[in-house]
Amino acid sequence: MLTTTTTRVLEPGELDKALAVLDRDPVTNAFVAARVQAAGLDPWRLGGEMWGWYADGRLESLCYAGANLVPICATPDAVRAFADRARRSGRRCSSIVGPAAPTADLWSLLEPxxxxxxxVRSHQPLMIATSTPANIAPDPLVRRVHKDEMDVIMPACVAMFTEEVGVSPLAGDGGLLYQARVAELVSSGRSFARVQDGRVVFKAEIGAATQRACQIQGVWVAPEDRGRGLSETGMAAVLGYALREVAPVVSLYVNDFNAAARAAYRRVGFREVGAFMSVLF
Structure with a gap:
């Protein structure tokens, strides 16, 4: 039996079909699903193109091509098609990130x-939690960051990003885009911190949110305050906010070499359900 396949940029009118694909795995796809739900498929509003791979006229796989290149429910055939399109268009993204297996296949085709x-971070465990921990009390001092506290939260965000990614978010445009993203999270009530004496001791954000799942990101403890259990009590507090107010499943992904963080997340109630991979440029 012959199968007709094609790859093209999705049109705004194909939103429902794209959401149906994203909804196959609401936890893994939370980041892209949140963007699509908020902005639709118009490339200008979405901040990138959404590529679709079709088999016999049916939309089977997606690939978000913006600041990140993200394969979504991508079959091996779809990965090859997305790699061909990415090679032709040239690299415009700062990273490739997604489920480990298709992302590894995509990178193997694009690396030449x-x-x-x-x-290359080839194995980043994906962890989820669906309830708050019974044995760790949430830090009562962790709260939402106020809109007038941008000057307080920004240094911590920059320090976290630089430590995690290896480059400063202030490079290039002077940090305008990064500051806008931090401000967006603060204004939407998804930025949380413990602030003492005018400085951030612990922080985390709910970076992506849909009705079915949300993703915690940017977890950071000030270096001088590490080893005191603040990440566990702080995460218990943020997890409580997320489960009560955002979604029934809370996820995050973490570098496999960060044994301390993985252990802390397990103590808070997160369990590993898969793995991501990130390729940083």
Whole structure:
């Protein structure tokens, strides 16, 4: 039996079909699903193109091509098609990120033309929690960051990003885009911190949110305050906010080499359900 396949940029009128694909795995796809639900498929509003892979006229797989290149429910055939399109268009993204297996396949096809990468993180455990921990009390001092506290939260956000990614978010445009993203999270009530004496001791954000799942990101403890259990009590507090107010499933992904963080998340009640991979340029 012959199968007719094609790859093209989705049109705004195909929103329902795209959401149906994203809804196959609401936890893994939370980041892209949240963007699509908020902005639709218009590339200008979405901040990138949504590529679709079709088999016999049916939309089977997606790939978000914006600041990140993200394969979504991507079959091996779809990965090859997305790699061909990415090679032709040239690299415009700062990273490739997604479920480990299709992302590894995508990178293996793109590396000859796009490489070398600055860093490849091939195994980043994906963890979820559906309830708050019974044995860890949430830190009562962790609260939402106020809109007039941008000057308080920004240094902590910059420090976290630089430590995690290896480059400063202030490079390039002077940090305008990064500051806008932090401000968006603060204004939407999804930025949380413990602030003592005018400085951030612990912080985390709910970076992506749909009705079915949300994702915690940017977890950070000030270096001088590490080793005191603040990440566990702080995460218990943020997890409580997320479950009560946002979604029934809370996820995050973490570098496999960060044994301390993985252990802390397990103590708070997170369990590993899969893995992501990130290729950083």
């Amino acid at each position: 033309s796009w490489g070398p990468a600055r860093e």
